[in-house]
Amino acid sequence: MTIELTPLPFEASALQPFISxxxxxxxxxxxxxxxxxxxxxxxxxxxxxxxxxxxxxxxxxxxxxxxxxxxxxxxxxLSPTPGAPSLELQEEFDASFGSTDNFLTQLIQAATSQFGSGWAWLVHDGSGMQITTTANADLPNLSICKPLLTIDVWEHAYYLDYENRRPEYLEAVLRNIVNWQHIDNLLPQRSTNHA
Known part of the structure; x- marks a missing residue:
């Protein structure tokens, strides 16, 4: 099987002004x-x-x-039309981080602190959400958690637009163009049995 370059889910210009x-x-x-x-x-x-x-x-x-x-x-x-987190997603953020804003702040801090190249992730381990980082090309252990969101902290992801200002890049992207619907679609189904 030949691996194909998956087309972008949006136009290359669609993430401006946050990513050129x-x-x-x-x-x-x-x-x-x-x-x-x-x-x-x-x-x-x-x-x-x-x-x-x-x-x-x-x-x-x-x-x-x-x-x-x-x-x-x-x-x-990422999405040029991010909308807002669903009520269920907000409840997950509240349970795991205290609020959606706390989640974003913690993810930005984790991504900023990742030394060198790598990735910051929002994952769900079956009992709740967690933030993790991985170095270089590593990804989270998919046998114990499900990725919900990632942000690239390799310099090629931001250097043309933000130079060495990684925190500014993270603030712009994570507070403006997160695909909340994608995260919502990936959330593990919660039990609706309230017995």
Missing amino acids: ERTVRLHHGGHQAAYVRNLNNMLDGDTRPLLEVINDAQGAVFNNAAQVWNHEFLWQS
Whole structure:
């Protein structure tokens, strides 16, 4: 199976003014496309699904496969028309972080504190939401948690627009273009039995 570069779910210019069209094009059509090309060259006819490759791989194969997956998840995490968190999602944020604003503040702090390149994630472990960070191409352990949101803190994600001002990038993106509907769709179903 050949891994394909998944098209963006929006126009490259749609995230402006928070992420420029130039950054989106370079990020998706440059960096992510290179991970796809590199991975296909290394897989050489391997037909396994991407997550299977990630689970079994090491070194360069893992790095490229994980970066393809992480970037596909990133683009789903963003929206030019973000709306607002649903009531159920707000309740989850209240239970796990005290409020939606506290969640955003904690995610921004975690992403800012990630040393070097990596990712910050909102995950659900079955009992509640947590914030975690991963270095380089790593992703959360999918056997124990479900990713709900990610933000890329590799410099290529923000340097053209924000230079070395990572906190400013995080504030702009996470407070303005999070795809709340995507998170809501990924939430584990809660029991409706109130017995």
